[in-house]
Amino acid sequence: MTAPATLTEKIMARAAGKDRVSAGEIVTVDVDLAMIHDSGGPRRVKPMLEQLGATVWDPEKVVVVSDHFVPAVDVESAQILDLTRKWARETQVRRFFDMKGICHVVLPENGLIQPGMMAVGGDSHSCTGGAWGAVMVGIGATDMLGVLVTGEIWLRVPSTVRYSCTGSLPPGVSAKDIMLHLCATVDPVSMNYRVAEYAGPAVEAMEMSERMTLCNMSAELGAKTGIIAPDSTTHEWLERVGAGVGERELQGDPDAEIESEVVIDTPNLAPQVAAPHSPANTHDVTDSIGTRVSQAYIGACTGAKLNDLHMAARVLKGRKVADDVRLLLAPASTKITAEATRDGTLEILTEAGAILLPSGCGACAGMGAGILADGEVCIASTSRNFQGRMGSANAEVWLASPYTVAAAAVAGEIADPRDMLT
Amino acid sequence: MKIDGKTHAFGDKIDTDLLSPGAYMKGPINEMAKHCLEAVDPDFTNRAEPGDIVTAGFEFGTGSSREQAASCLILNGIGCVLARSFARIFYRNALNLGLPVMVCPTAHEIAPGTRLTVDPLAGTATEEGGRVHYCEPIPERLMDMVAAGGLIPYLEKTRIT
Numbered sequence: 246m247t248a249p250a251t252l253t254e255k256i257m258a259r260a261a262g263k264d265r266v267s268a269g270e271i272v273t274v275d276v277d278l279a280m281i282h283d284s285g286g287p288r289r290v291k292p293m294l295e296q297l298g299a300t301v302w303d304p305e306k307v308v309v310v311s312d313h314f315v316p317a318v319d320v321e322s323a324q325i326l327d328l329t330r331k332w333a334r335e336t337q338v339r340r341f342f343d344m345k346g347i348c349h350v351v352l353p354e355n356g357l358i359q360p361g362m363m364a365v366g367g368d369s370h371s372c373t374g375g376a377w378g379a380v381m382v383g384i385g386a387t388d389m390l391g392v393l394v395t396g397e398i399w400l401r402v403p404s405t406v407r408y409s410c411t412g413s414l415p416p417g418v419s420a421k422d423i424m425l426h427l428c429a430t431v432d433p434v435s436m437n438y439r440v441a442e443y444a445g446p447a448v449e450a451m452e453m454s455e456r457m458t459l460c461n462m463s464a465e466l467g468a469k470t471g472i473i474a475p476d477s478t479t480h481e482w483l484e485r486v487g488a489g490v491g492e493r494e495l496q497g498d499p500d501a502e503i504e505s506e507v508v509i510d511t512p513n514l515a516p517q518v519a520a521p522h523s524p525a526n527t528h529d530v531t532d533s534i535g536t537r538v539s540q541a542y543i544g545a546c547t548g549a550k551l552n553d554l555h556m557a558a559r560v561l562k563g564r565k566v567a568d569d570v571r572l573l574l575a576p577a578s579t580k581i582t583a584e585a586t587r588d589g590t591l592e593i594l595t596e597a598g599a600i601l602l603p604s605g606c607g608a609c610a611g612m613g614a615g616i617l618a619d620g621e622v623c624i625a626s627t628s629r630n631f632q633g634r635m636g637s638a639n640a641e642v643w644l645a646s647p648y649t650v651a652a653a654a655v656a657g658e659i660a661d662p663r664d665m666l667t
Numbered sequence: 668m669k670i671d672g673k674t675h676a677f678g679d680k681i682d683t684d685l686l687s688p689g690a691y692m693k694g695p696i697n698e699m700a701k702h703c704l705e706a707v708d709p710d711f712t713n714r715a716e717p718g719d720i721v722t723a724g725f726e727f728g729t730g731s732s733r734e735q736a737a738s739c740l741i742l743n744g745i746g747c748v749l750a751r752s753f754a755r756i757f758y759r760n761a762l763n764l765g766l767p768v769m770v771c772p773t774a775h776e777i778a779p780g781t782r783l784t785v786d787p788l789a790g791t792a793t794e795e796g797g798r799v800h801y802c803e804p805i806p807e808r809l810m811d812m813v814a815a816g817g818l819i820p821y822l823e824k825t826r827i828t
Contacts, residue, residue, distance in 0.1 A: 284692060284733070285732060285733060285734070289734070293819055296819060296823070297819065297822060297823065297826070313692075314693060319693075321693040321694060322693050325693060367732060368731075368732050369730065369731050369732040369756055371732075383732045383756055384732060384756060384759065385732050385733070385734040385756055385759060385760035385763065386734045386760075387734060387760065387763035387764060387817065387818050387819065388759055388760070388763060390818070390819070391818065433725070433726055433729070434725050434726065434751075434752045437752060437753075437754075437755060438755060464730075467726065467729070467754070469755055523680055525680075610689050610692075610731075611684070611688070611689030611690050611692075612689055612690075612692060612693070616690075629682075629684075629730060631682045631683075631684040631685065631730060632684065632685065632706050632707070633684050633685070633688050633689075633690070633706045634684040634689055636690070638688075638705075638706040
């Protein structure tokens with residue numbers, strides 16, 4: 246019998262063709278899925294492939310998503326999107342999602358992230374895939390070239406830090422608040438090369454989109470990736486999108502050695518707000534009440550999934566956005582826009598004054614509509630508030646949950662969403 | 668391979684938007700490189716000379732997976748980065764692009780403008796005045812790739828065709 250192993254170790258051992266691997270060991274793994282997007286994908290790897298005279302190892306395992314420069318606002322972005330389309334066609338990548346939404350959301354919507362998978366993505370938020378009990382890590386374009394040519398990558402097996410969320414989330418508090426709270430309280434250097442495993446009753450009770458937020462912001466926590474053990478909620482999602490559970494699913498052993506465990510007192514967590522210019526500058530919302538905002542932004546892979554729109558609607562129903570604030574809404578995918586239309590959420594949000602923007606990385610990455618002028622203050626449901634990321638280096642971005650962003654849009658200043666839930 | 672140059676000092680959490688601002692992502696990389704670190708040090712790109720060394724605190728390169736963060740440093744002539752810790756994607760990207768980067772626990776103690784000689788294989792950074800800073804060395808096999816200019820030139824050079 247082999248020694249007990251964590252979920253991450255088991256997945257990496259399977260992908261490395263070994264009986265077991267240990268934290269700290271460097272292994273070469275077979276990649277089950279490689280995701281690239283319009284920014285770091287074809288336009289970067291195409292010249293490198295040509296320089297080496299190499300071809301893609303298996304187009305069936307490659308997914309291409311155009312989400313950063315969409316829709317084209319100038320000739321430069323149009324050229325990049327055109328190059329991406331042509332490359333996907335020439336390379337015979339069947340799974341090409343052109344302007345369907347943000348990669349980290351589009352992949353699971355199409356059932357492409359399966360429990361037990363070893364996946365890589367050419368984007369730092371690729372860790373989102375861990376919500377399905379897969380190991381998915383972010384890499385740069387040259388590392389991706391290696392994967393595209395060989396189907397393999399060398400990785401260090403991370404030790405596991407378990408974040409156990411007790412009880413249940415109080416009203417007006419969400420997975421985003423858990424992650425902002427952790428960004429402020431966990432030393433990111435301590436998470437370097439570690440995997441963040443989220444567990445406990447509050448996580449088990451979460452639907453997939455909230456679990457995605459946990460894994461997504463593992464990047465801001467400084468972790469290699471995030472992971473959550475697959476369960477019936479995971480299976481229901483996969484069945485609903487017509488994918489099925491697949492055959493790779495694994496579970497960690499309860500007695501496996503982990504590096505440490507952090508317990509989060511979920512029932513007593515308040516809404517969190519990160520002040521500029523780092524997610525680590527997070528405090529309870531009550532510390533920032535009254536800070537004036539000029540823009541409220543609900544968008545990005547972190548904060549514009551269907552559930553995020555529902556949170557915003559719970560605050561905005563029957564209310565109006567303040568006169569001197571613009572509320573921008575960029576649903577994370579076209580499918581989410583359609584679902585939010587069907588279930589009435591979009592009507593609540595637009596009646597309140599939200600301005601609907603295209604699905605894509607948009608203002609979060611400083612590339613799409615909604616970027617900021619000198620001196621402007623934005624509160625956003627996104628994951629990063631680095632200086633200059635959303636436009637001017639002299640603008641401020643505050644991070645919060647969709648509840649808190651919506652509350653600020655109504656009040657014209659940072660406000661406690663718990664007083665506004667409908 | 669040794670690197671000789673003067674240092675440019677930065678603090679903690681030098682993120683990928685400071686190194687390679689998103690607003691310039693779709694344009695040519697040379698244009699983006701002119702804005703490298705301008706939000707925290709507007710004069711950096713004017714002062715930087717070939718072979719210079721960037722020193723920094725914790726979490727250097729945190730944020731995006733964009734390789735342009737390392738490319739912008741290379742295009743400004745930076746020959747090496749010494750930091751108290753690196754974000755892992757940046758660390759891999761830098762080595763893949765031929766930029767030596769080393770974890771140096773005392774990087775924050777090196778005054779800006781210090782002349783430094785860095786030996787990545789030995790894992791040392793020696794000040795002109797003699798003080799030696801000990802870093803995590805870059806393994807020889809990886810240094811072969813770094814010295815070749817990164818993974819692509821290395822593969823071109825070594826691949827049996």
